[in-house]
Amino acid sequence: MNISMSAEDEAFRQEVRAWFRSEYPQAIIAKLANGQTLTKTDLVAGEQAMSAKGWLAPGWPKDYGGAGWSVTRRFIFDEELENAGAPNVSPMGLLYVAPVIYTFGTQAQKDRWLGDILASRTFWAQGYSEPEAGSDLASLRMRAERDGDHYVVSGEKIWTSDAHYADWIFCLVRTSDEPKKQAGITFLCIDMTTPGVAVKPIITIDGGHHLNRVVFDQVRVPMENRIGEEGLGWTYARHLLNHERTSYAHVAAKRRQVASLKEISRAAPWGDLLGEAGGAFRRKLAEVEITLTSLEFTTLRALAPLASGEAPGDESSIIKIAATEAAQAVTELYLELAGPYAQPFFADRYGPDWRAGLETIPAFAAPGTASYFFTRAQTIYGGATEVQKNIIARQLGI
Ligand SMILES: Cc1cc2nc3c(=O)[nH]c(=O)nc-3n(C[C@H](O)[C@H](O)[C@H](O)COP(=O)(O)OP(=O)(O)OC[C@H]3O[C@@H](n4cnc5c(N)ncnc54)[C@H](O)[C@@H]3O)c2cc1C
Structure with a gap:
């Protein structure tokens, strides 16, 4: 390469x-x-x-x-x-479902959905996880029963990012009870305005509304919204997950955070942490920078198959782990710098002038703390770290 x-x-x-x-x-x-x-x-x-x-x-x-x-x-x-x-x-349409549609969808499905995604006319949500089916996704229970040329869908999805913005949701649903759980799963695209779809907010530890519960009560979904064959949803879902995991690296954004951390730490309320007094802090910053360089090269290596039209392989699990742990390490440094000012805080509650009246608090402390809290979720979503380690171990034959 x-x-x-x-x-x-x-x-x-x-x-x-x-x-x-x-x-x-x-x-x-x-x-x-x-x-x-x-x-x-x-x-x-x-x-x-x-x-x-x-x-x-x-x-x-x-x-x-x-x-x-x-x-x-x-x-x-x-x-x-x-x-x-x-x-x-927003990755759900552009990065996650679109590759599934153009790889496994019919011409009619491509014509119907890809143009709107490409013009950002529609937003999508990802309906995989359920209350008792996260890491063990194949245990999902949301049911789709055939009724003429429709499926009737009932059940619940949880932790659905940005479902409150979404026009469409792609879901894994159970269409039969096979001894092998993966075999009875089907991939359905559902219009969020269909009667029986209800979105219920979940507020996360950073104070924000990113997540939702989506409840489906007897929702009628035309058969033409099914991607590929009934019962083969698991195959399409796996294809999607590998695309999803290579999208986590965000090296430049983390480098930008490191640059801002350096700037802040020169004038931290407790002295110049890049100077003599900040040995431990400097070491942590250096560790993060080294991690980001190796993440950059690993990402390029994992993306290389895309050049010849192949899907990314299971190496994307390495990126998922390295990128999300690096993200957490960076935001921990914000917390360290903020010291006693590191309180949970959600700027949106106070509008664009949220800094007014808070002049004694360093400006970075509130958003830095919120991002620290939200970043805790990164090693959980998109497949938890332990699960990625299992995938890598299997690849290595351990
Ligand atoms: C911020 C956020 C956004 C999300 N967005 C979406 C979304 O848009 N759409 C969607 O479908 N889902 C979404 N999720 C859900 C996410 O995919 C699940 O939370 C994740 O798959 C873990 O499932 P769980 O929460 O049920 O935890 P569990 O699966 O119950 O895991 C609990 C713990 O057990 C560990 N564990 C589980 N199984 C094993 C195993 N076999 N070996 C070793 N350890 C194991 C896990 O690593 C974890 O530490 C989101 C989650 C979060 C936090």
């Missing part, structure tokens, strides 16, 4: 950088920098700007609207997006 940057790649980097500075909606970047959560309107505005440029789905095959970039260019693009302080795209 050749990952060296050619002069053309460098020119591409400059083009992307300039575009994010001049064409991308700057209000979104400013809102994020101020510790606020983006609304659906913000997310759509950002994604539609990228879509108009043809940059929203660089990883898709060119025939479906992808950019046809090399692995290196895709990496550069992600780096520049994060360096600009822009949000990552």
Whole structure:
């Protein structure tokens, strides 16, 4: 694999950088920098700007609207997006379900869904987990019974990210009770406006509303919304999970956090932690930087098969572990710097002027603490760390 940057790649980097500075909606970047959560309107505005440029789905095959970039260019693009302080795209439609649709869907399904995802006209949610089916996903119980040319779906999904924004949800449902649990699972796409779908918020430890419970009560779903064959949903789900896990690296965003940590720690309330007094802190920062460099190379290695049209393999489990542990290590440093000011705090409750009246509290403390709390979830979602370790062990024949 050749990952060296050619002069053309460098020119591409400059083009992307300039575009994010001049064409991308700057209000979104400013809102994020101020510790606020983006609304659906913000997310759509950002994604539609990228879509108009043809940059929203660089990883898709060119025939479906992808950019046809090399692995290196895709990496550069992600780096520049994060360096600009822009949000990552909402992954459920663009990164998770779209590859399933263009790989296993019918032409009618591709025509129906891909264009709207590519133009950011529709948002999707991922309906996999259930109250007693997380790591052991194959135990899922949400049922779909055939009734003429429809399925009737009843059950519950939980921890569903951004379901309150979603127009569609892709779900794993049980269509039969086979001795091997995986065999009775089917992949269904469900319109969130269908009667019988109810979204119930779950507020997380950082104070934010990212997650939901989605309850399905006798929801009628046309058979044409089924991806692939009945009972083969598990195969499509696995394909998706490998795509999902390579999307976790976010090295540039973490480097940006490290840069901000260095800046903050020079003027920390308790003295210059990058100076003589901060030996232990400097060591932790250095450890994080080393981890990020190795994560960068591992990600490029795992993405290499995409260049020849293959799906990423089980190596994506390594990225999932390394990236999420690095994310936690970075946010722990914010907490360490904030010291007694590290209190749970959700900036959105107080509006854009949340800093007013809190001048004695270092500005980074509140958003840093909120991100510390939310980052705890990273080693759980998308397949918990222990489960990723099991996958790696199996690969190694242990
Ligand atoms: C912030 C957040 C966002 C999420 N978003 C979504 C979403 O959009 N859509 C969706 O479908 N799901 C989503 N999830 C759910 C997520 O995928 C599950 O939480 C995850 O799969 C773990 O399942 P669980 O919570 O049921 O924990 P459990 O599976 O009960 O695990 C509990 C503990 O046991 C360990 N464990 C379990 N099995 C094993 C094993 N075989 N070997 C060793 N250790 C084991 C786990 O590692 C964990 O530490 C989200 C979760 C979070 C926290």
